[in-house]
Amino acid sequence: MSRTTPPAGPVSLCRPDWLYKIVVDYAGFGAHLTGTDADRSTADWLTNLICEIGGTATFEPFAFDRFDVRAKLVTNGRAVPSVPLYYSATGSFDTDDVQVVRFGAGVAGSASAFEERLRSLDSRAVVIAVDGPDELPVQCNRFPTKMLGVPGVIVPGNWFDRLGKAQLRLRFDASIEPATSANVLATFGSADSPVIAVTTPLTGWTPAAGERGTGLAAALAVAVELSSEYSVHFSACSGHEIDHIGLRHHLAQRDVRSVPVIHFGASIGAGAVEPGVSGALELASTRMALTTATGPCRADIAELTTGANWTLRDVEPPWPGEGGTWQEAGAPVLSFLGPFTLFHTAHDTPERATTLEALHLATTVALAAARRFLEDASQ
Structure with missing residues (x-):
């Protein structure tokens, strides 16, 4: 794995080629599940990169229960394309007593919504068809402390009808293992300047180029850009896909109620690249911005964010995503997030999920909105 090299000389880190290289390198580690070799390698790579671009980086370790699973439907x-349902059950199972159900794509990023649907099921094993791209299982976020009690797998939504009357057999073997992971923390700028936080999740179910990689690239660029005016506390927290456990560990140790937070969540520079068409991508319209800002500042952010196809939304707490976890902790927040076509699928790779132009546009628009938010927060 080649390390990302920042631009030489006094050049903005918002350069499209540098941003895209971050995404490529991040996705190159493979599936970013918390506590795996890919998670640890990504954290090492990120700390090296932070040092190369002028930051000071540290690890913030935490312990958790890792779900180790092998499953086949x-x-x-014939094998059915599937992924295991994490934190469903432990032990070994080989059963044909299988219930097949269908969930909408909206549950993929919400552990709470997914959990609510799961509790209505009654069988020895479950197969969940989640709507999404044909032939691609869409993995769903989970709570690491709420076991379902029966084994399960997730299959593509377009398999639901053909599995309804099929003879199915599920082989499933899973255990809980003690494990550790670590958040990557960094500082940029002068300690004498006003403190702000720039934050993004670090882990996910897949290579997550569009979902996670574009947000990481944008967060790093914005952190460096703002460091000439602020003392930027940067955090990339592990455990996103399992109830934000890394961020919850991070926030349990500090008071953030007076710290303005710029949060880069899912799909910052993501859409769906048309195969074989160079540069053809429209940033997903399902993406949104959320903010605690009010009045003229909120109106200005709404206007700015439309430039990258974000919609500023009014959402009652709790907000979705890790921006909501910061908001619950009492911080003033500007959060960018949302799903896109390849969200939580194995096809979330750089060449399918983003382009240099789309990523650069999203980053520069986010930076402009962040500056307006921070201007208001300082008053």
Whole structure:
């Protein structure tokens, strides 16, 4: 894995080629599940990168229960494309007593919404067809402390009808293992300047180029850009896909009620690249911005964010995503997040999920909105 090299000389880190290289390197580690080798390698790479671009980086370790699982769903002797349902059950199972259900795509990023649907099921094993791209299982966020009690797998939504009357067999073996992970923390700028936080999740179910990589690239660029005016406390927290456990560990140790937070959540520079068409991407319209700002500042942010196809929304607490976890902790927040076509699928790779132009546009628009938010927060 080649390390990302920042631009030489006094050049903005918002350069499209540098931003895209971050995404490529991040996705190159593979599936970013918390506590895995990919998670640890990504954290090491990120700390090196932070030092190269002028920051000071540290690890913030935490312990958790990691779900270790192997699962296979078979019909008529053929394997069905599937991914395990994490934190569903422990032990070994080989059963044909399987309930097949269908969930909408909206549950993928919400552990609470997914959990609510799961509790209505009644069987020895469950197969969940989650709506999304044909033939691609859409993995769903989970609570690491709420076991379902029965084994399960997730299959593509377009398999629901064909599995309804099929003979199915699920082989499933899972255990809980003690594990550790670590948040990556950094500082940029002078300690004498006003303190702000720039934050983004670090982990996810897949290579997560669009979902996570574009947000990481944008967060790093914005942190460096703002460091000439602020003391930037940067955090990339692990455990996103399992109830934000890294961020919850981070916030349990500090008071953030007076710290303005710029949060880069899912799909910052993501859309869906048309295969074989260079540069063809429209930033997903399902993406949104949320903020605690009010009055003229809120109106200005609403206007700015439309430039990258974000919609500023009114959402009652709790907000979705890790921006909501910061908001619950009492911080003033500007949060960018949302799903896109390849969200939580194995096809979330750089060449399919983003382009240099789309990523650069999203980053520069986010930076402008962040400056307006911070201007208001300082008054």
